[in-house]
Amino acid sequence: MKKTSLACFALLVGSSFSFAQEKFTISGTIKEKSSGETMNGIRILTVELPDFTATSNSYGFYSLTLPKGEYNLTFNTTDTISVALNDNVKLDHHIISFKADETELKEVVMTVNKKNNNLNKTSIGVEKLDIKEIDKLPVIFGEKDILKTIQLMPGIQSGGDGNSGFFVRGGNADQNLILLDEAPVYNASHLLGFFSTFNSDALKDVTIIKGNNPAQYGGRLSSVLDVSMKEGNNQKYNVSGGIGLISSRLSIEGPIQKSKSSFIVSARRTYADMFLKLSDTYKNNSLFFYDFNAKANIWINDNNRIFISGYFGKDVLGYGKEFNNNWGNTTGTIRWNSIISPKLFSNTSLIYSNYDYKISLNEAGSNLNVNSNIRDYNLKQEFEYNINTKNKLSFGFNTIHHTITPNRFQGNESLKDENKRQGLESSLFVSNNNKINKKLTLDYGIRLSSYSIIGKGSYNVYNKDSELVNQINLSSGKFGKTYFNVEPRLQFSYMLNNYSSIKGGYARNTQHLHLQSNSTAGFPTDQWIGNSYNIKPEISDQISLGYFRNSKNRKYQFSGEVYYKSLQNQIDYKDGADLIATADIESEFAYGKGRAYGLELLAKKTSGRLTGWIGYTLSKTERKIDGVNNNNWYRARQDRTHDLSIVTMYDLTKRWSLSSAFVYSTGNAVTYPNGKYEIEGQTIYNFNERNASRVPSYHRLDISATYKKPHKGKYESSWNIGVYNVYGRQNPYIINFEDSGNRSRSVQTSLFKMIPSITYNFKF
Incomplete structure (x- = not known):
C-alpha cells in the first residue's frame, strides 16, 4: 500500500513538473513594413521573462521557446504584442522604418535595441555597415563605395590611393573572402x-x-x-x-x-x-x-x-x-x-x-x-x-x-x-x-x-x-x-x-x-x-x-x-x-x-x-x-x-x-x-x-x-x-x-x- 501510494505520489509530482515545464515556440519572420524586406538582427524581448530573448537571422526568421502562459513581446521599445501561448504560435511582424529626416526621437527608438548588440553579442572583430551612412561619405569621383568605407575602419587597410583592394589584420589581399549573395x-x-x-x-x-x-x-x-x-x-x-x-x-x-x-x-x-x-x-x-x-x-x-x-x-x-x-x-x-x-x-x-x-x-x-x-x-x-x-x-x-x-x-x-x-x-x-x-x-x-x-x-x-x-x-x-x-x-x-x-x-x-x-x-x-x-x-x-x-x-x-x-x-x-x-x-x-x-x-x-x-x-x-x-x-x-x-x-x-x-x-x-x-x-x-x-x-x-x-x-x-x-x-x-x-x-x-x-x- 505504501509502495502504491508512493508510486502514485511520484507520478503526480512528475506530471505536475512536466505540466509546469510545458513549453511552446513562437516563431516567424520580421519584415520592414513599407517595403516588405526582411530584417536581420532585430531583437525580440519578453517583458515577463527578460532573460528569454531571440534575434532574427539573415533572412528575418526568429524562434523563441517559452513556458506555457501569456506574454508581452517587444520588437522595439514602443512596439509590444501580447501573446497567449497555449500551443506553437507563428507570428510574423512588420516594423516601421522611419525616414532620416523625421524626429530624432524616432531614430533612437528604432535603433536602441541594436545599439547594445556591440556588447551582448559574442562577435568580435565584426563591423556592420549602414548603407545610409555610405551615401553621405565623400569618395573619389563621387561614387559611393562599400569597399572604400570599410577601409575607414580600424584593422582594415587600403591597397593604395583610390584603390578598392584592402588588407585585414596583416593578411594579403587574397586572404579576404568576398561574398555577394553567398557567391x-x-x-x-x-x-x-x-x-x-x-x-x-x-x-x-x-x-x-x-x-x-x-x-x-x-x-x-x-x-x-x-x-x-x-x-x-x-x-x-x-x-x-x-x-x-x-x-x-x-x-x-x-x-x-x-x-x-x-x-x-x-x-x-x-x-x-x-x-x-x-x-x-x-x-x-x-x-x-x-x-x-x-x-x-x-x-x-x-x-x-x-x-x-x-x-x-x-x-x-x-x-x-x-x-x-x-x-x-x-x-x-x-x-x-x-x-x-x-x-x-x-x-x-x-x-x-x-x-x-x-x-x-x-x-x-x-x-x-x-x-x-x-x-x-x-x-x-x-x-x-x-x-x-x-x-x-x-x-x-x-x-x-x-x-x-x-x-x-x-x-x-x-x-x-x-x-x-x-x-x-x-x-x-x-x-x-x-x-x-x-x-x-x-x-x-x-x-x-x-x-x-x-x-x-x-x-x-x-x-x-x-x-x-x-x-x-x-x-x-x-x-x-x-x-x-x-x-x-x-x-x-x-x-x-x-x-x-x-x-x-x-x-x-x-x-x-x-x-x-x-x-x-x-x-x-x-x-x-x-x-x-x-x-x-x-x-x-x-x-x-x-x-x-x-x-x-x-x-x-x-x-x-x-x-x-x-x-x-x-x-x-x-x-x-x-x-x-x-x-x-x-x-x-x-x-x-x-x-x-x-x-x-x-x-x-x-x-x-x-x-x-x-x-x-x-x-x-x-x-x-x-x-x-x-x-x-x-x-x-x-x-x-x-x-x-x-x-x-x-x-x-x-x-x-x-x-x-x-x-x-x-x-x-x-x-x-x-x-x-x-x-x-x-x-x-x-x-x-x-x-x-x-x-x-x-x-x-x-x-x-x-x-x-x-x-x-x-x-x-x-x-x-x-x-x-x-x-x-x-x-x-x-x-x-x-x-x-x-x-x-x-x-x-x-x-x-x-x-x-x-x-x-x-x-x-
Missing part, C-alpha cells in the same frame, strides 16, 4: 581598382568579419566580407538612380505579386569613353565598365521562399586595335529558405561564380594573347536549430568544384596550357550559441575542411632548391592529393554591467586558393591557383581580446581590441624570381610563415546631428620565408605601423548635411636598391634586405555636402558635391629608379592631387 567574387574592383564591383543602390546588408569567423564561413585567412542584395519592394514600385561626372546608375524595384513576390534590377555604367570619342586622337580607344544586379524573391507559402539573384560586370580597356584588356565577374545564386518547424530553419543554396580576363596585343604583325579564368559550382546547405532560449545550433555542409584555367601565349606561337586545374573543396561545420547566464555567452564550433586535386593534369614537384624532382600525371576525373584540416572556433562575451563587456575569441582558418600577385594594389591579371603537390593550404590561428563600452544614453560607443595571428604555409616569390619566362610559376615560389599583431581602437557617436567615428590601428606584420632575407623575419608589403581615420557627418539643416573623412597611415614597406652595376651598358640594380625601406606616409582629407531638394509628392532628389584630397597631397602610388649621371634617383608617381565631384540622385 564568391574573385576580383571586386573596376578600372584597375578605383571603383568596386558593388553598386550600393542594390545592397541591403554589408558585414565584415576580421578573422574570428563563425564556423559556417571558411576558405580565407583574414576576413569575410558578406554582402547581401536588396530583395525588392513587395508593396510598391520605386525607381532610383544617380547621374555623376563619369558614371550613372539606375535601379527599379517593385512587387511581382503584392506581398508575395518582388524584384529589383540595378545597373551602372561609366562613360569616359564617350568623351574620348570627341577627340580624333583617342576616338578609337576604350575605357569604361558596366555592371548589372538583379534579384527576385517569391514566397511560395508561409514556410517556403525562393531567391534568385545574379550579378554581371565587365571592364573594357583598349587602345585602338593594338591593345585590349577585358575582365569581369559573373555570379548567380538560387536559394531556398524553408521553415521546417518552429525551431528548425533551412537554407539551401546553389551558387555559380566566374571570373575571367582577356588581354590581346597586336603590334607589328605580332600577336600576344592571354586568357585566364576561375569558375566555381557551389552547393551549400545550412540549418539553424533553436534548441531553447539558451542554445541555438547551426550546422551544415558546403562543397565547391573549382576549375582554374591558366593560359599563356608568346608572340604568334600559342603556349596555351591545356591543363585545367580542377579541385574539390568541401567542408562540414557545426556551432552552438550558448547563453550560459545573464552575463556570459559562448559561441563554439568546429569546421572540417578538405581540398582534393582532380585530373586531368600534369603536376611538377620541386624540392626546396626549386629543382624538379618528380612529375605526376592525373587522368581525367582521377583524384590526386587531398588535404584535410580541422578548424576549431570559439568566442565569448561577458557583460561587466549594463554598459560594458569583455569579448574574446580564437579561430583557425584554412585557405586552399591563392593569388599570384607582385603588387600591393592588385591587378586584374593577378591569377588564382589552387593547392598542388608543392602548394599546401595556408593556415592561420588568431586570438583576439576586446573591451566594449556604451555611454549611458547609448549615443557613444567605444571599443579596444588586441589580436595576434600566426600564419603557416605562406607563399612569396623567391629572390630573383623570373615571372615572365618561366614555364611553371610554382618553380619561382618560396614558402614560410608569418605573424601579425596589433591594437585597434574605435570611438563612435551614433545619434544626434553630429555622428561619425575615430579609428586607430597600431600593428606589425612580418613574414619569414625560406631562402629570403637570409631566412630572417622581414616586413610584409602591407605592414603599416600606424593607421588613423576620422569620419564626421553633420546635419546642418533638414536639407543640408556635411561630411568629411581624414586618413593617415605609415607608408608601405618597399625594397630599395642598395647598389648598381653595368653589364653591356645596361644598369642592373642590386637589392639586399627585402622590404627594409618605406614609401612616404599617406594622408588625405575628403569633404562633401549633400542637399536634399524639397518636392511635393513621392519624388525625392538630392545633390552631392565633394572634393577628394582637398589640400592636394601628392601621395606615392609607384616609386621607380632611374639613372641621373653617375647617380640614381627615385621617381615618385602620384595619381590624384584634388578631384571635385558632383552627383544628382533621385527616387520616385
